[in-house]
Amino acid sequence: MNALVKTICTFVTSSIGRKIIVALTGLCLVLFLAGHLAGNLLIFGGPEWINTYAHGLHSMPEAALWGIRLGLAVIFIIHIWLTIQLKLENHAAREPYVFKNTIKATLSSRYMIYTGLTILVFLIYHLYQYTLRVGYDPSQYTAFISDGKVETFDVYKMIVAGFSNVWCSAFYILAILMLFSHLRHGVQSIFQTVGADSRKIRPFYNFLAIAYGAVICLGFISVPVSVLLGIIK
Template sequence: MNPFRQLLQSSLGKKYLMALTGVVLAGFVLGHMAGNVQIFLPPEYINTYGHKLQSLPGVALWGIRGFLLLCLAVHVWLAFVLTIENRLARPLRYEAEDTVEATISSRAMPYTGLILLFFIIFHILHYTVRSVYDYSNLPYDLHGEVVHDIYAMMYLGFTHWWVSIFYIIAMSLLCMHLAHGVSSMFQTMGVRNDKWRPFLNKAALAYGWIVYLGFISIPIAVLLTEYGGLPILDKEHIEATQTLAKTLTLIHP
C-alpha cells in the first residue's frame, strides 16, 4: 500500500491528525480569548482590533478562516470515526464496569466535543454571519472612518440571558475538553513521559481554566452591567452607538 495512505488509515495516523488539528484549535481559542478580553478596555481598542482583522486582504482572511474550518472539520470527522471504531471494539459492554484512573474530562471527550460543535455553529451564526440577531446597523466612528461597532455587538449579544448562559455552559465544556486534550496531544505525538506527565496534566488544566475564565468574564460582565447596575462595561457607549445608527440612517436612508 502507498505509505502515505497507510499512515492516514492507521489508528495512529488518525490520532496524529486529531492531535495536530487539536493544537491549532487549542491555540486559536487562547488567541481568540485574548482578543476578546479587550472589551474591558475603552471601546476604541476592540473596535480597532476587529477592524484590523476584518480589513485583512481577502486571501489572508479567508485563508485563515478556511484553515481553521478545515482543522475543525478534520478534528470532528476523525472524532466520529475513532469513536465508532472504539465502540465496535467492545460490542458487549461489562455488566459491572468500574473506572480506576480515567478522569471525567477524558471520558466525556466525545460528548463535550459534540456539544461544542453545536456551540461553534451557533456562535458563527450569532457573531460572524450575524443571522441570529440583526447587528448590521452598529456604526462606530474610528478616527473619522465608520466601522462596525464590535463592542456594542458583543454587549447587545450577551444582554439576552439565554445566550449568555449557553455560552457559559459551552465554555465550561471547552475547559473540560482542553483539560484532557492539551496534555493528551503530547502523549499522542510521543512527547510525554512519566516525568513530564504530571506537569503537562496540570498545565492542560490551567490552560483550560485560563481560556474558560477569560471567555466567561465577558457575558458575566455584560449581565452585571445591564441588569446588576454595576459599571463594569461602558453602557453609555451602547446608547451612543444606537443614536449614531439613527442619525446615519436619517442621512443615508
C-alpha cells in the same frame, strides 16, 4: 511518487496516524483559542480597542480572510471526523467486561465526544450571532475609530447587546465550561500522542492542561459575566 502516496495513505488510515492528526489539529485549535481570547479581551479596553481590532480583521484582503476561515473550518472538520472515527472503533473493539471498568477514566476523557459535539453546536450559534451578525442592523451599529476618521461596525455594542440577554450568556457560559473539560483532556492527549507520557512529565502536563484550560475558559466567561454585572456596558 507512488511509494510516497502509499506511505501517506497508510499513515492517514492507520490508528496511530489518525491519532497524530487529531493531536496536531487539536494543537492548532488550542493555539487559535489563545489568539481569539486575546482579541476578545480587548473589549475591556473600551469600544475603541475592540472596534479597531475587529476593523483590522475585516480590512484584510478577502482572499486572506476567507483562506483563514476555510483553513480553520477544514482543521475543525478533520479533528471532529477522525475523533468520532477513533471513538467508534475503540468502542467496537472493547470486550464486554471493559465497559464496566471505567473508574480509572476521568469524566473529561469519558465524555470527550459529547463535550466536543456540544461545542460544535455552540460554535454554529456563535458564528450565526457574531460572525454573520444575523439580527444586527448595520445602520444601528455604527462606530468611529482613529479619532473619528474611520467609520466601522460597532462590535462593542453588538457584544453588549448579545450578552445582555441572560439566556444567551447562560448558553455561552455552559459551552465554555464544556470547553474546559474538552481542553483539559485534549491537551493531555496531545502530550500522550507524541510520546511524552513518562511518570516524571505526566504531573507537569496534567497541571498544564488544567491551568491552560482554566485561563482560556475564565477569560472567555469574563466577558458575558462582566456585561451581566454592568462592568461592560
